[in-house]
Amino acid sequence: MSDAGSRPRLKLGGHLVPGLAAVALFAVLAAVFLRASFGEAAGFEEGASITASIGYAMFNVDTGAVSGAVVPAEGFVVAFVLIAVVLDVAIDGAVFLAKRDEGEGGGGVLADGGREIRDRLRGGDD
Amino acid sequence: MVPAQYYLVLSAAIFCIGVFGLLTRRNALLFLMSVELMLNAANVNLVAFSLYWGNVTGQTFSLFTMALAAAEVAVGIGIILVLYRNFKDVDVTEATTMRW
């Protein structure tokens, strides 16, 4: 950050030019998807409870022992336990990052009703 | 019934709108929102093809993507906060001390 003049700026030449990459990507995806051929959708069994089925899937419940129509699915209990850990870790990390170190100056950002952030946001967003 | 193609093209459109957003916006928070759009495009597919295949694997998994998106945003906001403290800005193109 030595010299503002030499700082590399996003070279937009009209800042939407990089967006063309997204358009190209869409063209490719659409081309592929429109060429795909689909069979008839299987659909869910009449009267099956989707919510209950999701619940069974989430905890690997043996659906053979459950009465009533159940939509099949694979077991997600491992993913469920993992997501618990992930959320835990995310909180851990986010709180650690957000904590203000003692003696850190420039306070007031949170106490001004978010005004400074809002101004920044408007300024930053071209 | 709506043909499955439509869902795929819809999700591709949402995905690419997300990509478009993060290519053209400099604000870190908008960057995050764009990523959310892309993840939701995946959810559209998952839910739509859950019906197509007649199992709820996709629907269940879409819940997990949402939870993960939340976790990602939590960490993301944390990083954006320290970014703001260091650079006094949330413009992602400001932080360029390291390059080449």
Added chain:
Amino acid sequence: MAGLFDYTPAVVLLPFLSFLIAVGVAISGRDLLPKGGAVPGIAATAGSFLLSVALAVAVAGGEVYNETVYAWAGGAVPGTEGLELTFGVLIDPLSALMLVIVTLVALLVHVFSLGYMNDEGETGLPRYYAGLGLFTASMLGFVVADNLLMAFVFFELVGLCSYLLIGFHFREPGPPSAAKKAFLVTRFGDYFFLVGVVAVLATFGTGQFAGPESFPVFAEEALHGEHAVNTFLGLGEETWFTVVGLLVLGGVIGKSAQFPLQTWLPDAMEGPTPVSALIHAATMVAAGVYLVARMYGFYAVSPTALGVIALVGGFTALFAGTMGIVKRELKQVLAYSTISQYGYMMLALGAGGYVAATFHLLTHAFFKALLFLGAGSVIIAMHHNENMWDMGGLKGRMPVTYYSFLAGSLALAGIFPFAGFWSKDEILYETLVHGLGGQPLLLVGYVFGLLAVPVTAFYTFRMVFLTFHGDARTEQASSPEPVGWNVKGPLAVLGVLAAGAGVVNLAPVRVLTGAHVDFLHGWLDAGFAELTVHHYEEIDPYSSAYIGGEATTVLVGAAVSLGLALLGLALAYKLYAVPTPTEHTAKLGSVRDLLYDNYYQDEYQVFLARRVVLPLARAADTFDRSVVDGAVDATSSVSLFSGSRIRRIQTGVVSNYAALLTLGLTVLLVLFGVLGGWLL
């Protein structure tokens, strides 16, 4: 005697131990050992030498040894059944002979270093002796290697050590760049070697040199359709073997300083003189030729590879010799002579003269070590001034150096009856008879070799006369620094060997008298059946023809080469064995009333030196610097330039990264969509 062979690894480990000790001392930073670490090195090389002699005696008794010492990876290379990567020891007549040469020269170089390094008050001696120890150990490990991969590993270590030693005076500008050049140029060759090693392992499933399961044997059997091997690139077996052989040859050409990779060697003179002696006589440069001899059975089945070796060798012999004529520094002349002499060895190997090549390797080790140590002695005396035009008249003031140097020079020039005469003559003889036997290519090599004879004699004696004869041309030359026993001793030993080592293989005498005096031939014909001379003669593509009978051919060949050598010597004598050779040439062209013969001499010299040799040498030099160096330099600068371009895509702006990432993904999707048939 099996017990003795079990100690073979000690030959390698002793110098390695001395290396460890010297490193320990160097790290401690204190002067723990007397003589800066020389004593362990001398003791270790002496021990290795004695052990090598004992091994040679055992080999003479008909014993041979080929054992795997340590298998470090087995059965794991894909697709081959049970390939083992091993370290092993192969002691046969060839390696036993080489062990004796290497340990003897290393021992003498260590002793000489006492005079050259210690007495001159050099600093960093532990580092120096550590380098020498590792250098010796690496070369010995290479010599005893029983398979190609192990040979490669030690081959690389030899290269690394040469880098460390050539760059010993790393604070001066020259040595580090010379060291780098030596390392890079030889590495350039080694890449081919590495590919060759992999190719040999992939082709034969083994890298063993000896035994019924060795790759030369497999190659031979494959050509007779008795053994299946993997060939690649859709080539036939013989063509593929040639390709593999030439790949390995890449490493040989680099290390043995053959055209076009010889450029590192003259620069390597920046290293301390004893190191030059070690490099040139017994270790690094010899490694290349030794490798070809070691796997000669593999090359012998490929006429094309042999032809390439012969032509490269013959051309190098002449080409390097012509460059040696115009050099002013003592060690530079020796450097070009080394290239030239190894060219002879390659010529011999390519021409089916396996014994002749080994013989020349032996004699050359002695006389070249002698010449370098002699040069070192002169350099001590001249306070590290190497310019021959500043010397002169040292003959009377340093008699031991002079007479031993003279013996080495006579051997180098190939003057009867010194060692070099016998070995060089045998090379030329083998080339001639095999060339006459229907191989016109070899006759080309023969002409190259023959033309190099007078050139060699000329530059050798130009050096001798300029250095030792005439009047002292500087103050330093008139009162040289005295040298000690540790300098004179090695010189004396090598002087005797340079004069007399020829007796081990008096092949012409055998032809003429029928007496069995070609001991080396008999020596190399013992041991493993597939590694013997007569086996090689059976499988190589050559036959012999003579000019009016064998004896006549021997006599004519010897007479021609000796005559040419004497011619070169006489020319040098005419031009330089005068009191003040510089003044003699300085008057050139401006003084018209000189005597006729002087005028003739000057004209001749002008013509020879200015019109023919100098442009030739300059052209060769230019070729060296522009094309060969240029190619090497260009590779590295192109790499660095493209590196500096490539890093620019990392702009530091994360949005650009996202854009490039998206583009990359899109390109991949398009590419594989089209290839997979689901897009367009």
Added chain:
Amino acid sequence: MAAPLQAEAPTWTALAPALALVVTGLVLIVVDSIDPDDGSPALLAGVGTAGALASLGLAGWLLAGGTGQPDTGGAIALYGDALVVDGMTLFFQALFASVTALVVVASYDYLYDREYQAEFYSLVLFAATGMALMAAANSLSVAFVSLELASLPSYALVSYLKRDTGSVEAGLKYFLVGALSSAVFAFGISLVYAATGSLLLADVYETLAGGANGLTGVAGVGIVMVAGGFAFKTASVPFHFWAPEAYEGAPAPVSAFLSSASKAAGFALAFRVFVTGFPLGAGIDWVLLFQVLAVVTMTLGNFAAATQEEVKRMLAYSSIGHAGYALIGLAAFTTADGGNVLGASMAHLMVYGFMNTGAFLFVALAERWGIGRTFEDYAGLADRAPLACVAMTVFMFSLAGLPPFGGFFSKYFLFAGAVEAGFWWLAAVGAVNSALSLFYYSRVVKALWLEDATAEFELGPTPTALYAAVVFAAVATVLLLPGFGAVIETAQAAATAVLP
């Protein structure tokens, strides 16, 4: 012989290495809540190290006991086939645990006097848990979640030095590219699901192998996007852009962790997903895809590394180059060849885990001492810290693939495997790149040993733990020379067992 203890335990115990890591992470949070001021950093580092070593010990014990390997009944599938424990799982878990232990030990000195140490260690352990599960994932759902579990703590760890602009910038870039990549990955998974109707790798394989009912294109796009997710994790082109900055800006132990363990985790998952999930020839020739990625990645990484001025950034680019070498495992994969190339790639990652971690920890040592970052700043360091410099020399030469070090064997087997599988040109590109890499690695060695110091070093007291970690990594790198036979055999056996 009686059945080994491992065979009699309940099957869930096969997850012990991952459980040890996650439990340790939770214990660290508990310790932190009891003593929020990080009063005893030695306790935190000790708990972390103990957990990592316990995980390593368990993985080694299970591996030695043959758990999940063919001779004891094959892979153990758990929880509705969502997880699988086999030789490859345990091999990689041992690798992650080793790197984690080294990094935790080294961090004890690196974090000296800093705040939030408990968070640091717990995040490292959780990330390691994520990696351990990536190695065991047998379903795309677990693959995605465990990949996120490995990534999210990494983002926070890279930004650990909250007041250091470099660290924050690195964290930001890592996070943004990571978020983009995981969105691509998720979209890819959704497309694979769209084409096959399942997330279980075995089902996906079966459906794709049986022809994808007109959905080949959807599956193809999905597979390329899933490959993109792995390319991000392994820092392969074109998803590598975060790597130079993240490795440079992050605290050096974190760089070591990410460039060794995290990269290996990406490969573990990629090997499993592509080999057991996506059949060759169904919709996309993914071997060719990885050939393209491998060549581009190793070339870009090595060429860019050759022109760097800072050691850490050079290592960052060299790490990209090594990702290219490891990609050969997939790029030269053929069913006929079996697991040989794949195993060679795993063995290379194992050796790489030690030598690269060691190299970054040496940089950590230099950062701890406060000497600069460029090659010149390192000049003459050998006079002051000879042992560490010997270790660094070992790492550099081993990374370059010079003969007497572990890196030579692993590269040799990798290239030989590629040649054997018929991809000699891949090996040739790799060999040329290795030659180039020798140039920039030897620059470090030259600076350390041959050049004179530009300024006086004021190193202060020796950071014992950091020093020990560096030396230990060097010893391991050297020991992998005689021990390489065992490593490659284990790896290739494990890889062969993975083949469907």
